[in-house]
Amino acid sequence: MKQKLNKITLLLCAAAMAVMCSCTKDNSNNGNNGGNNNGGGNTYNNHAYVDLGLPSGTLWATCNVGANMPEGYGSYFAWGETAPKETYNWTTYKWCSGNVENNGVCYELTKYCSDSFWGLNGFHDNLTELLPEDDAATANWGSGWCTPTAEQWVELFRYTTCINSYQNNVNGRVFASANGNSIFLPYAGRINTNGLNGVGQTGVYWSKGDRYYPSDGLTVSAGGTHINTSGWEMGPLYYDRYEGLSVRPVRSSN
Secondary structure: OOOOOOOOOOOEOOEOOOOOOOOOOOOOOOOOOOOOOOOOOEEEOOEEEEEOOOOOOOEEEOOOOOOOOOOOOOOOEOOOOOOOOOOOOHHHOOOEOOOEOOOOOEOOEOOOOOOHHHEHHHOOOOOOEOOHHHOHHHHHHOOOOEOOOHHHHHHHHHHOEEEEEEEOOEEEEEEEOOOOOEEEEEOOEEEEOOEEEOOOOEEEEEOOEOOOOOOOOOOOEEEEEEEEOOEOOOOOOEEEOOOEEEOOOEEOOO
C-alpha cells in the first residue's frame, strides 16, 4: 500500500514589539478578530505592510489574510486554495480527484504533483510553487502580494528578534528588526480532520512552495512554518495540503 509522507517537525518564532497597523478585512474571519486597530504605516492595495530592513527587501504584511488587525486570526486555507470552507479533508481538497484510500490519503492529485506515483493516472506537472491564481494572498489581496517562500520565512527568523507576546488579549509572537519595526503573528492554530485546534498555543502558516528544500519534494504535503510558546527553529515542516492554515502575505520592495 502506498504510504503517506512523514511530517517533519519544526518550531519557529518571533520577536519584541508589535506593530499596530490597520488592515483591510477580506474574507470571513474564522475565529478571533482580536486586538487594537490603531496606527498607520505604508499600504499596498489597501493592505498595510512593514519594512523590517531585510536583506532581500521583502515587505511583510501586518495582518493575516481574512483579518482586519494584527491580532486577528484571519481565515484558514488549504494549500493551493483561495477561499475558506467548512470542512478540511482530502475529499474536499480542490486538487484531489476524490480517490482517498483507507489510510485517508489522496493518491490522485490533479495539480502540483512532482511524482507520477501520486498523480491521477500518472499525472505530474512538476509544479512545486503556488501559481498566482492558487495563492490565497494574491487571490484575495491582489497582484503584488503572495504567500512567503521558505527562503523568506528563514530570512525573517534569521534577521529579527523573536519572543512570545500577549498582545491585546491574543497570544502570539513578535518579530522585531534592528530598524525598530516589527510584526505580530498570532497563534491562530490550524484546522484538520479533528477541527480547529491549537488556538492560543500555536500558529501554523503556509509557505508558497518547497524550493528551499527541493530534495523533499511536494507530494501530498506542502511547506509550512510553525510558531509556538516553546521557541522557534529554522527548518522544513510539512503539513497535509488539505489542512486549513493561516497565510501572512509578503511583497517585494521593488
